[in-house]
Structure formats: C-alpha cells, structure tokens
Amino acid sequence: MFRRPRTVHVRQVPLSPTARALLPGVALATCAALASIAAGALLPAGSVSPLVVAMFLGAVVGSAGILRSRTVSRRVLPGLALTSRTILRTGVVLLGLQLSVHQLVGLGWRGLTVIAITVTCTFVGTSALGRALRVPALTSLYVATGFAICGAVAIAAMRGVAPGPGRGAREEDSVQAHEALGTALALVTVYGSVAVVAFPAVASLLGLSAEQAGLWIGASVQEVAQVVAAAGALSGAALAAATVAKLARVVLLAPLLTLVSLTGDRRAAAAPAPERVPAARPPLVPGFVLGFLLAVAVRSTGLLPDVVLDAVGVLRDVLLASAMFALGTSVDVVRLVRTGRRALVLGAASATLCAGVGLAATVTLT
Template structure:
C-alpha cells in the first residue's frame, strides 16, 4: 500500500484542484480533473507515482462506482410511473443498440460502441469508467476511455445550456422538460444544473429521471460482462483479457441499492457515501488522465467523434418523441 501512496496523493491533489476550479469558475469538475491529469502524464511514465496512479485508476474507480448504489432505491422507480420508466429504460437500450449499429457503419469496433453508447445512455463519465472496467483490454482501451469521458463531459455541458432553450421553444411543460433533461443529458451534475435553471419542479423531476438511468448501470454492465464472457475466445484472439463473471463492484452496487431500498441507510450516511462516491470518481478520473497522453486522444479519429455526437442526438430524439407520444 505504501508504494501506492505517492500516485494516490497526486491524484487527490488534482481532484481537489479540479473541484476548486469547478466551484469558483463553473467548469465541470470531471472535465477539469481529466485535463489536469493529462497535463501530468509524465508522472505515469516512470518514477514513484506509477503504481499509485495505476491503483487509483482501477481500484478507487470501482469503489466510486459501487458507492453509486447508495443513491438508488425502489422508491425512485415508483415515483415516476410505469410509462415514463419504460421510456427511460427503452432509451438506454435503444441508444446502446444504435451505438453498435452506427459503429459498424463507421468502421469502428464494438468496444468503443459499448463504451460510448453506454456512457451516453446511462450516466456519462461514471458509466464510461464502469463499462471500461469490464471490457477486455487492448492497446486502445485507455485512449478510448479518455476520449469518451472528455466527449460526454463536453457534450453534457453544451446540453446543459442548449436543452432548456430547446424545451422552451417546443413549449414543453415542467414535467415534460424535467423528463427530457433527465433522460438525455449525460452527467448528473449537468442534469441538476439544467433542471433547476428552469424551475424547482423541473429540477426535481430531471434528477429523479437521471437517477433511474443511473439504476440501469449495474444491469447493463452485468449484461455486457456476461455477453463478453460468452465470446471470451474471440476477445482473447483480439488481444483482450477474459473478464470476471460478475464484477465485484457491480455486486456491491446492487447490494447497496437493495439496502437503501429497505431504508436501512440513514440519510446522513447516504449523503456521506454519495459524496465519497463522487470524490472517488473524481480522484480516479484524475489518475486515468495521467495515464493517457494528449497525442493518443487525438489518434482516436473523426469517426469516433461522429459516433458519440450521433448517439447524443439519437437519445435526445428518442426521449422527445416518447414524451410527445405519451402526451398525445
């Protein structure tokens, strides 16, 4: 553990700096942590920080994803009603299927399709890191993860500004606006920002819908893991490594969600664990940033940018169509 301390502490310092910049200048904390991490890439190449950076980008990441389960409960699902829940769930499923189809048409692999499609469909950077943890590794894995986190964070920030204006133009009511914002914007923080910029009711609805999308994280990662295992021989031939049957952090996510559903987590502890989850993800994304050079991100290519933008447009169109259909 002592070997991991220098790299972990550097990641913590970068995360704290990113949070300071976010609070004082309004920039997304995840984006700041990622960019600052990339600036310190040299620390991940050699020296005392290398093992700690690897530990933080892997183990601390899984802890952060597992603790997201404390934000989920069955009560959330009951609050919206079956029609809107079905719309949100179908939005997640069809966006991932669209990503696989679009990636094939653009000549990109299934790994980046699942990574970008899952992050757009579920919860942005957090989903990208969780999905990356179960995908078989190859030489492009870290580059694709950094690209995805960077892209969904930027797109979320753009959506936070643009989507409230779109809902106003389309004359959606507060409930419909909340469902649209929560069902389409990638990251939780930007959903909250966009929703409460419209009204209190819109903000609460948007946050609720977003958390239902977050609930899909564990099932989706589990399905990905099981499907990948069934094609493990192909993955191995492709330079990948056989993933575990059910990742431990997914089990912990489900366990914490179940405990929270029974009301066994006091409110003060739930808040503390939720904050711990956010900090763990922020610290780990700083470490992931340090492991990746800017040049490798630029190597990802224009097709990957087209892919993730197309996925973003698809889920926005799907949810908007669903809202209009349910209203009709």
C-alpha cells in the same frame, strides 16, 4: 515533590513494500480530486462536474508527458492503476446509496418506459453507428455506454468488464485501449456541455411542461451535473423530475455491465483455441455491480440517517474524482485530436440519437 512527566513513545508502524509502492500515485490522485472538488465549488452550481475537472487535470498531466519519465512513472503509475480500478469500483458501489426503489416507483410506468427506451436505443444505435463509421469496437462500446447511461462514471465502470488487453499485451494494444477510454470521456464532456445550453432552449420552444422537460433532460443528458444545470435553467419542478429520471437511468448501469460481461465471456469461450487466453473464469456478475445493487437496497430501507448519507456522499465524490484523474492521465489530447475524427462524428450522432429518442418517447408517453 513534583515528578517528571512520563515520556510516551509512539511506535511507528512501517509501511509494507506494497503500500510504499502504491502511496505516491494514490496520494497524487487524491490531491487532484480534492482540488477538483474545490474548483467545482467555486463555479456556478451544476455548471461543471468535479469529475470532469479531475479528468481534465489528468489529461493535462498525461498530455504534457510528465509520466513518460521513467523515474516519475515508476513511482506513481502503480498507485494510479489501483485508483483507476479498485478505488473506482468502490466509488461506483457507494453511488448506489444515492438511489432508492421508492424514487423509481415515483416515476410511474410511463417515466420508466421512457428511460428504458432511450437507454436501449442509444446503446444499440450507437454500437451500430460505430461499426458503420469503422470506429474501433472498444471506442464504440465506451461511447455507447457513456451516452446511454451516465457519462464518465459509466465509461469508467465499463472499463472494468469490457474486453481489452491483459497481461503481456502488445504495447500497441494498450495504447489503443487508453485512446478508446480518453476519446469516450472527451466526447461525453463536449456534447454534454452543448446539451446544457441546447435542451432548455428546445424544451421552451416546443412548449414542454416542466415535468416533460425534466423527464426528457434526465433521460437524455449525460453527466449528473449537466442534468442539474440544464433542468435548473427551466424551473424547480423540471429539476426535480430530471434528477429522479437521471438516478433511475443510473440503475440501468448494473444490468448493462452484467450483460457486457456475460457476452464477452461467451465470446472468449467460443474463440479458437490459439486465441484463448488462459485465465480464471470471471464471476457471472462483477462483484462491484452486486455491491452497487446491495447499496441501492440498503438505501431503500430508509434506515440510514441523512448525516451518514452526506458523509458517504463526500467520500464517494473524492473516490470517483480520484479515479477520473487517474483515468485522465492516459489521455493524450494532441493524439486524440489528430486521430479521433470518426469518433467525433460518432459522438454527435449518439447525442442526437439519445436526444431524439428521448424526446419522442417523452412526448408520446406523457
């Protein structure tokens, strides 16, 4: 006698109201990230970062005015806001698993000194140039961070600690904050792309060794993909040196974010009473910065197998690309071109400063 198969009922877990509000925006950003990564895989290796592609897609959506529709914005903006902050910070933490103390030690004191001098001079010099050019302070901060450290990821991470409009801020202040972010992201993309072509040509013209060229490129070019493309055009030795130098430069993101966070906290405390905004005191070191440093320490132990690191790398890329798309939706390209002339000059000056200081330090110390 045959028995009828037993019917198994799968219980569906209903989504909470918060999850339902966040899901559309997070799903949109995730789909855009996967499309960007797929597009990056079809392009020549290192030519364009998937993060840049994701940011471009976001800028297209933002500039087209799609999100200005009340119906669309109500459905996707909460999830995009979560993606541009919480998911971004998670990606930055996972970025720490790409680095190890052993890689830093391998550069030697000369290489580390070149990187420290280049980053410091670029950040301080760009900030001073921004004031001289009367570029808004927040724009100058983002540009200085992007050119000094690691392009779009550094700018996005700085957004988490930089002073800006909070709850109840005027719409005009919020628009200016979005413009500052969009301007900085656009500048590191434009001038970093120029560097991919210019740096190999200058290195060959000056007769730099492979190690010198790689160190210079790693210390001076913005995006990781741009570093790979520029150094890879020279030789394998230059590419290896550039990659390690770039990773060492990324480590300086943590102390820079902490310094800006502490400086902003002191300024808020010193402000006249009417200008202060009552709020909980932020931690001395942002939590995601501590997570980044912890990830570096974990990677330095050598206990994580390559298969785990590869899987984490894929997840990291998806998270960061999602965040770049979410941030890109705040960019209005038409308005940026119309109002960003001073910022364009600042970007050119910052790129020139970074390249010049990096080259001088490399030739002098190595």
